[in-house]
Each structure stands twice: as C-alpha cells, then as structure tokens.
Amino acid sequence: MTHTEYHRLPAHQLGWADAEVVVHGHYGRPVLWFPSEGGSPHDFAGNGILDSVRGAVDDGRIKVYCVPSYDATSWSANHKPLADRARAHLAYDDWVVWTLAPAIREHSGRRADIATAGTSMGAFHAALFALRHPHVFPQAVAMSGSYDPRGWHAWGEPSDEVYACNPMQFVPGWYGEHLDWVRRSARLTVVVGSGQWEDTTGANHSTQLLAEQLRDKGIPHDLFVWGHEWPHDWPSWRAQSAMYLPALG
Structure with a gap:
C-alpha cells in the first residue's frame, strides 16, 4: 500500500491562506511534481502517473511532492500582458523556493x-x-514542455520579468562564473514525443530547441525524442514517467 499524506502550507505570496501538498511515499529522493496547465496536486494519482512509478515510490527510491498550479493567475491569464503574467509567476517562484522547498x-x-x-x-x-535555482533543485525531468512564454498568446512590452522566466532568453545570455556554477549544479532530462499534438502545441520543436541551448552552453542534459506513436497526452507521460522518474532515486 502506497503511503500518502496530505498537507497544507501557508501561501500568502499567492494570495491564498494556504496551499495543499500531496505526498506519495515514505522515503527516497524528494521529487517535486508540477501538474500540467491548471492542474491540482491530485492529478499525479488521478491521471495514472503514480501507478506508473508505484514500484519506485513503494521501494523508497523516490518520494513525490505534488503541488497546485498557479497558471490561472499567471501564464494562462491571457487577458494580461505577458509582463504581468511573468510577475505573477515570480510570486509562485517565491512560494516554491522559500516556503515549499x-x-x-x-x-x-x-x-x-x-x-x-x-x-x-x-x-x-x-x-x-x-535552471533558475539549481542550488535548490539540481535535477529535472521535463516531458512535452514548451519553453518560451513569448509564444503563449503573448502581448505587451518586453520586460525584465519575462526575461527572468524565459529559459529561451536567459540561457543564451549566460557566461562566466554564473554559467560555470549552473554547469556544476544542474542536470536536465528533457523528453518529448513525435505523435499527435506534440507539434501543434509546439512541444516537439521547443524541447529540441531547449536542448540545443543547453548543449551550446555545456549544461548537462539528456534529450529523448520518442516516436510518432507517442502523443501529447497521458498515455505517453505515464510511459515516460515510468522510465525516467525512478532513475532519479
């Protein structure tokens, strides 16, 4: 039986009294799981990801912490200029780094x-x-992502906040001591399929472009491009999670 706990943490940075965190596992390397757009801490189990990695969780290799999204206030709030969406995300960043972690x-x-x-x-x-906080989160597994917010119904003027939240902008600008520090501290695994919706969402192209940026800067990473039978959907992510999440432990 998988050990699961339910917690609530203060979340004043988000304008909430608190935020729910669902924890699966009793021991192992902590893995912070971010839901897909607008998702909840219960989606990890509800969409079958927990079942796909249950062996690693029950064996004490990984312990998964599932959090709510803040997308409705930040990146999904298309009525806001992109700078305002980025500022909202930075409030989430503050909560994740200073309260959750x-x-x-x-x-x-x-x-x-x-x-x-x-x-x-x-x-x-x-x-x-x-990438922003490798001293806190030294490793990531990112599946079917799109990594340039400027492509998300963006409008408004460029801003420092957007730059700070956009790896396709800030990674090319890294040099010197900071780049050396990231090279020593971070490792990313980026995964994408080649099936339905991976192109239309931009995930296939964006994932490979991010990997190019990481390669150009010498940042440790692995790129895995799955075949055309793997769409931008939960069956793919269950299979990919089963392969790449246990390896974190």
Missing part, C-alpha cells in the same frame, strides 16, 4: 537534492526551477 527538506530528512518533474506546462515549471 524548506518544508520538503524538513519532511524528507533534510535532503538537499530535491528534483523537479512535470508534463506539458508542468515540464516548463520543472525545467525553469532547475
């Missing part, structure tokens, strides 16, 4: 090797947090 460390025996993972919009979050 310390709670995960405390709950997991003070482990300092929290990995991130997610699918679709969750993949964007997984990669972004690992």
Whole structure:
C-alpha cells in the first residue's frame, strides 16, 4: 500500500491562506511534481502517473511532492500582458523556493537534492526551477514542455520579468562564473514525443530547441525524442514517467 499524506502550507505570496501538498511515499529522493496547465496536486494519482512509478515510490527510491498550479493567475491569464503574467509567476517562484522547498527538506530528512518533474506546462515549471535555482533543485525531468512564454498568446512590452522566466532568453545570455556554477549544479532530462499534438502545441520543436541551448552552453542534459506513436497526452507521460522518474532515486 502506497503511503500518502496530505498537507497544507501557508501561501500568502499567492494570495491564498494556504496551499495543499500531496505526498506519495515514505522515503527516497524528494521529487517535486508540477501538474500540467491548471492542474491540482491530485492529478499525479488521478491521471495514472503514480501507478506508473508505484514500484519506485513503494521501494523508497523516490518520494513525490505534488503541488497546485498557479497558471490561472499567471501564464494562462491571457487577458494580461505577458509582463504581468511573468510577475505573477515570480510570486509562485517565491512560494516554491522559500516556503515549499524548506518544508520538503524538513519532511524528507533534510535532503538537499530535491528534483523537479512535470508534463506539458508542468515540464516548463520543472525545467525553469532547475535552471533558475539549481542550488535548490539540481535535477529535472521535463516531458512535452514548451519553453518560451513569448509564444503563449503573448502581448505587451518586453520586460525584465519575462526575461527572468524565459529559459529561451536567459540561457543564451549566460557566461562566466554564473554559467560555470549552473554547469556544476544542474542536470536536465528533457523528453518529448513525435505523435499527435506534440507539434501543434509546439512541444516537439521547443524541447529540441531547449536542448540545443543547453548543449551550446555545456549544461548537462539528456534529450529523448520518442516516436510518432507517442502523443501529447497521458498515455505517453505515464510511459515516460515510468522510465525516467525512478532513475532519479
């Protein structure tokens, strides 16, 4: 029987009294799971990802922390200019780094090797947090992500906030000591299928473009492009999670 706990953490940064965190597992490397667009902490189990990695969870290799999305206020709020959406995301960034991550460390025996993972919009979050904060999240598994918010019904003026949230902008600008630090600290696994909706969502092209940027900067990463029988959908992500999440433990 998989051990599951339900917690609530303060979330004033998000304008919420608190936020639910669902934890699957009793021991193992902590893995922070970001849901797909607009998702909830219950989607990891509800969409079958837990079943696909249950062996690794029950064996104590990984311990999965599932959180709510903030997309409705940030990236999915298409009525806002992109700069405002990015500012909203940075509030989520603040909550994840300063409230959630310390709670995960405390709950997991003070482990300092929290990995991130997610699918679709969750993949964007997984990669972004690992790249922005590799000292907190040194490893990521990102499946079927799109990594350039400028392509998400964007409008309005460019801003520092958008730049700070866009790996397709900030990674090419890294040089010197900061780049050396990221090279030492981070490792990303980026995965995408070649089937239905992976092209129309832009995920296939964006994933390969992110991998090119990481390669050009010498940032450790693995790129896995699955075949045309793997669409932008849960059956693909269950299979991919079964392959790549247990390897984090």
